[in-house]
Amino acid sequence: MALGWEDIRTEVLRRIEARHWAPGALIPTEEALAEELGCARTTVNRALRDLAAAGLLERRRKAGTRVALHPVRRARFDIPVTRLEIEGRGQSYAFHLIEERRAEPPAAVASLFRSPPGVPLLRLRGLHLADNRPALYEERWLDPAVLPEPAPDFRRISPNEWLVSHVPWTGGDIAFSAANACPEEADILGCAPGAALFVCERVTEAEGRPITSVRLLHAPGYRLRADL
Amino acid sequence: MALGWEDIRTEVLRRIEARHWAPGALIPTEEALAEELGCARTTVNRALRDLAAAGLLERRRKAGTRVALHPVRRARFDIPVTRLEIEGRGQSYAFHLIEERRAEPPAAVASLFRSPPGVPLLRLRGLHLADNRPALYEERWLDPAVLPEPAPDFRRISPNEWLVSHVPWTGGDIAFSAANACPEEADILGCAPGAALFVCERVTEAEGRPITSVRLLHAPGYRLRADL
DNA sequence: GGTTCCATTATGTGCACACAAATTACGATC
DNA sequence: GATCGTAATTTGTGTGCACATAATGGAACC
Structure with missing residues (x-):
């Protein structure tokens, strides 16, 4: 079936929004998610990195990944000429x-x-x-x-x-x-x-x-x- | 020595800023850059993807990667509680x-x-x-x-x-x-x-x-x- | 009790490889 | 000459593996 990293991101996002994982809670490790969702850890890593960059997750080595307590809204805009x-x-x-x-x-x-x-x-x-x-x-x-x-x-x-x-x-x-x-x-x-x-x-x-x-x-x- | 993707990004950025590659010009392919800079294509890919996300490069399959003509300044800010x-x-x-x-x-x-x-x-x-x-x-x-x-x-x-x-x-x-x-x-x-x-x-x-x-x-x- | 040190563990990243997807270039055909 | 189909090329992405890095928790020691 070939799950792409965006599919993984979508699924993780869904779980966050469904409060499947509460704000502040630890989520499973990349390895566990990779096994559960049926893809390589690399793919999970990319999805989680993306969500972290968007401010929805907070990640620290060894400490693991947790749902951001205060989902900082990180807005972006282009400043054209x-x-x-x-x-x-x-x-x-x-x-x-x-x-x-x-x-x-x-x-x-x-x-x-x-x-x-x-x-x-x-x-x-x-x-x-x-x-x-x-x-x-x-x-x-x-x-x-x-x-x-x-x-x-x-x-x-x-x-x-x-x-x-x-x-x-x-x-x-x-x-x-x-x-x-x-x-x-x-x-x-x-x-x-x-x-x-x-x-x-x-x-x-x-x-x-x-x-x-x-x-x-x-x-x-x-x-x-x-x-x- | 182990070049990281941020090193690659820095080098590419340097060349853009030094007008080594003019705005609008094609830059070498990922493969060529990987060989020249001595790293894997994956690493070059990550660096170029990052610069493209920042608005400095424009990338299209088969067409290649070119320096953005109008480097749109993409600003980001956090909206805290x-x-x-x-x-x-x-x-x-x-x-x-x-x-x-x-x-x-x-x-x-x-x-x-x-x-x-x-x-x-x-x-x-x-x-x-x-x-x-x-x-x-x-x-x-x-x-x-x-x-x-x-x-x-x-x-x-x-x-x-x-x-x-x-x-x-x-x-x-x-x-x-x-x-x-x-x-x-x-x-x-x-x-x-x-x-x-x-x-x-x-x-x-x-x-x-x-x-x-x-x-x-x-x-x-x-x-x-x-x-x- | 407190401090130092180290093993453990989760993420970060590089690499070689493979294949997918998109788009261009080019050649065949009409 | 125009149109269509196809092959070649470039980026996009997945996988398995290895090792690096950082932080944690606990053991050892004073």
């Missing part, structure tokens, strides 16, 4: 560069970049438009060392998109929050001052050093969906 | 039940639950407190069919926490957005009317049917962090 996200909704995309200049960053950003005082970074501000309406306003600091000669024309391609396809990144950090639009932001995004904006702050690193930090302000009405 | 999140910050936790009654849901919720008109759902509203200060206000609709007899005392345990540990869930949906606090919400959360609130809306399902839908309003200042 803004252009693709907008075009994916069937809208036309455009990017409007508001500002591009060298400037000394505020202390918080400077310490983040671990750059010595007096060294300017590249300051970029721009607006992403969907069907010619403001959709996303970005304020960015960028380490000019990553730019080639000649520098890309950010009036034609958004910094985000250029970075994604030209600079190898190795890590970073991302956080979401909500903020009231200040008058200038409201003006740029074409919304009322004080409107609640969905904010995404990102720091992108390469080889352990920050390359760029950006604050993305979404126009009112934006929703970020994730899968459980 | 609110109590654990607050206690994890070293603050004391408390839950205050504001309202519990049977009520007919608005049309949008009724259609979501696919419940016939006239059948009431359980309406719950409550406030999560961190160090006795409002942290999270929740408005929930709950299918009373999942409740045992006697029903749990939601003055003692928050609906969220009770559900997580007593009702097997199989899926759901989650979305984040921002909203201005209406006067009542501002009063409950102890913030200014109109303040930008971070909103989390969740629908939880079991066996394909919605069990509960909830709108979570975080007090101003909340940040949701994720890992890239």
Whole structure:
């Protein structure tokens, strides 16, 4: 019959959901499950590893595998390039560069970049438009060392998109929050001052050093969906 | 020396980041890589599968493996039980039940639950407190069919926490957005009317049917962090 | 009683092999 | 030239085995 690892996962999941094994309880060893379900231990291992990665099981060597006491919901979502996200909704995309200049960053950003005082970074501000309406306003600091000669024309391609396809990144950090639009932001995004904006702050690193930090302000009405 | 699959992943990642293989380009087959790097194809397979799951590679049978053209950033975050999140910050936790009654849901919720008109759902509203200060206000609709007899005392345990540990869930949906606090919400959360609130809306399902839908309003200042 | 050490045990992972599944490339046929 | 069928290729996965690694529990010892 040939049971696949996904079948094993399904069966284990069924038992968890049916409270066949209570939360916090030990479940049989891989070997026992393999014998019971009629497959190799490798196959059980893969299924259990997958469920553990999903947060449903907790596994420790020697201690065994137990059903997670607090099934942490581990949500995942994709962060597409803004252009693709907008075009994916069937809208036309455009990017409007508001500002591009060298400037000394505020202390918080400077310490983040671990750059010595007096060294300017590249300051970029721009607006992403969907069907010619403001959709996303970005304020960015960028380490000019990553730019080639000649520098890309950010009036034609958004910094985000250029970075994604030209600079190898190795890590970073991302956080979401909500903020009231200040008058200038409201003006740029074409919304009322004080409107609640969905904010995404990102720091992108390469080889352990920050390359760029950006604050993305979404126009009112934006929703970020994730899968459980 | 014994190369582990994580070593292989690291090496492949290095080559991607070093633009050794350009975005969109085909990379060698598993077999070729296994021979070159001196390990079994299984090991290469695991490494490449992992990178593909992370969105860095695209793999298709027979077509081979290529470096993703648009390295979609796939972020993951854990959604802990609110109590654990607050206690994890070293603050004391408390839950205050504001309202519990049977009520007919608005049309949008009724259609979501696919419940016939006239059948009431359980309406719950409550406030999560961190160090006795409002942290999270929740408005929930709950299918009373999942409740045992006697029903749990939601003055003692928050609906969220009770559900997580007593009702097997199989899926759901989650979305984040921002909203201005209406006067009542501002009063409950102890913030200014109109303040930008971070909103989390969740629908939880079991066996394909919605069990509960909830709108979570975080007090101003909340940040949701994720890992890239 | 407490500390150290070690055997036991469950998971983690590598390997060689086999076959399955998908998709492409190519050749045969019309 | 277009269409169809088939073979070749690449990834996907199962199996049995071996050994590595970590954590546990208890024995030995002070």
